[in-house]
Amino acid sequence: MSEHKRGQFSGSLGYVLAAAGSAVGLGNIWRFPYLAAKFGGGIFLLVYIILVATFGYAMIVTETALGRKTGKSPVGAFRFFGNRTWMKTGGWLNAIIPMLILPYYSVIGGWVVRYLFEYIRGNAALLAQDAYFSSFIADSVASETCFLIFIAATFIVVFAGVKNGIENASKVLMPLLVLLALITAIYSVTRPGAIEGVKYFLVPHFSQLSIRTLVEAMGQMFYSLSLAMGILYTYGSYLKKDIDITTSTKRLELFDTAIAILAGLMIIPAVFAFSGGDESILQSGPSLMFVIIPKVFESMGMGGFIGTAFFLMVLFAALTSTISLLETSISTITDEIGISRRAALLVMLALTAVLGTLSALGYGVWSNVLLFGMQFLDFFDFLTNSLMMPIAALFTCFLIYRIAGTESVIEEVEISSTFKRRRMYEVMIKYICPVFLLIIFINSLMNILA
Numbered sequence: 199m200s201e202h203k204r205g206q207f208s209g210s211l212g213y214v215l216a217a218a219g220s221a222v223g224l225g226n227i228w229r230f231p232y233l234a235a236k237f238g239g240g241i242f243l244l245v246y247i248i249l250v251a252t253f254g255y256a257m258i259v260t261e262t263a264l265g266r267k268t269g270k271s272p273v274g275a276f277r278f279f280g281n282r283t284w285m286k287t288g289g290w291l292n293a294i295i296p297m298l299i300l301p302y303y304s305v306i307g308g309w310v311v312r313y314l315f316e317y318i319r320g321n322a323a324l325l326a327q328d329a330y331f332s333s334f335i336a337d338s339v340a341s342e343t344c345f346l347i348f349i350a351a352t353f354i355v356v357f358a359g360v361k362n363g364i365e366n367a368s369k370v371l372m373p374l375l376v377l378l379a380l381i382t383a384i385y386s387v388t389r390p391g392a393i394e395g396v397k398y399f400l401v402p403h404f405s406q407l408s409i410r411t412l413v414e415a416m417g418q419m420f421y422s423l424s425l426a427m428g429i430l431y432t433y434g435s436y437l438k439k440d441i442d443i444t445t446s447t448k449r450l451e452l453f454d455t456a457i458a459i460l461a462g463l464m465i466i467p468a469v470f471a472f473s474g475g476d477e478s479i480l481q482s483g484p485s486l487m488f489v490i491i492p493k494v495f496e497s498m499g500m501g502g503f504i505g506t507a508f509f510l511m512v513l514f515a516a517l518t519s520t521i522s523l524l525e526t527s528i529s530t531i532t533d534e535i536g537i538s539r540r541a542a543l544l545v546m547l548a549l550t551a552v553l554g555t556l557s558a559l560g561y562g563v564w565s566n567v568l569l570f571g572m573q574f575l576d577f578f579d580f581l582t583n584s585l586m587m588p589i590a591a592l593f594t595c596f597l598i599y600r601i602a603g604t605e606s607v608i609e610e611v612e613i614s615s616t617f618k619r620r621r622m623y624e625v626m627i628k629y630i631c632p633v634f635l636l637i638i639f640i641n642s643l644m645n646i647l648a
Contacts, residue, residue: 265434
């Protein structure tokens with residue numbers, strides 16, 4: 199296995215923006231608002247914030263510290279502590295997940311490209327039609343073309359490297375994303391009738407607290423922070439030893455939560471105003487962004503302007519996420535196979551093109567081909583999010599509990615940080631996080647099998 203020079207972030211800002219870019223994606227923009235609307239509004243938001251500050255904090259610190267300590271992506275990080283079969287499995291599971299997510303996520307990114315293009319062309323009324331989305335994704339040529347455009351943009355950024363590509367792109371895209379989110383949120387909350395949606399989203403009502411609210415908030419937090427995707431291991435391996443891990447983690451938590459709140463303020467008040475307070479419209483899942491939101495914008499007036507701003511923001515969010523997924527995959531391939539970064543990019547380009555095409559055409563010419571009753575995109579989403587990610591995170595917890603020990607993480611963190619939440623961290627990673635992860639896994643299976 200040949201050695202290769204490992205990239206590095208220039209400082210904590212570059213790391214935080216890149217890591218925040220991986221966390222802030224389509225899950226924040228459409229998944230968080232409809233889950234918040236479905237499971238109690240303000241109480242869901244409160245539970246989510248508490249979980250981010252505890253469960254999320256413990257997992258982020260663990261993955262980042264192990265990445266920096268070992269200087270490797272997830273496979274190498276696990277192997278650093280031993281070569282047992284279960285450790286190899288845990289490392290490879292964390293590494294393979296982003297390789298499987300990247301293709302189908304890029305297909306959805308391609309859908310965003312199409313909507314942004316149509317808004318720029320002034321076709322807001324066309325996008326608000328009932329059948330537009332279903333007819334578009336059934337058009338195999340259009341869907342595949344938009345998918346290829348999106349992955350081309352992702353690969354160009356990653357080709358430029360860690361500092362010149364990922365870090366510099368994040369420093370531009372993330373501030374623009376926040377600016378566009380603020381513009382859209384302000385526009386949304388000032389619409390007639392939107393204030394009731396603001397109250398519903400921000401004011402917690404403890405009577406609406408339930409076990410399901412806790413479980414769904416836990417699942418959303420887990421996926422939103424890019425846990426168990428190998429990303430934080432990889433980005434941690436690019437961190438210099440003088441960068442404060444705990445401060446960077448707090449900033450990442452703050453950034454992710456702020457974007458989730460902005461997403462809620464963008465969507466929930468607007469749909470409340472549009473529907474007269476009908477919460478069921480908010481719970482329409484994936485179709486919310488591509489079917490309901492264009493109708494909402496069209497009904498508000500200025501649909502073209504606000505639609506362009508919204509989908510440009512969503513495009514930035516999707517790009518920053520796929521950039522991190524690709525970079526993690528590249529890092530694993532160069533670490534474990536020993537080929538050059540350019541060769542690893544070509545390997546991932548081929549894999550992404552093949553698997554992504556399955557998802558892109560899965561609603562068109564291959565719509566009759568199902569895996570366990572699911573379209574290709576839905577199957578890959580279920581496989582990675584509902585099955586592989588909770589198990590991969592359990593492997594990380596088991597690595598700390600049985601082999602590495604919490605001291606290995608604490609020592610790495612304290613090289614450059616004051617670990618004020620040390621006691622909470624130890625309790626969370628050893629006892630509470632594994633229980634939470636089992637709950638997420640079992641809940642996911644029950645939802646599918648129900």
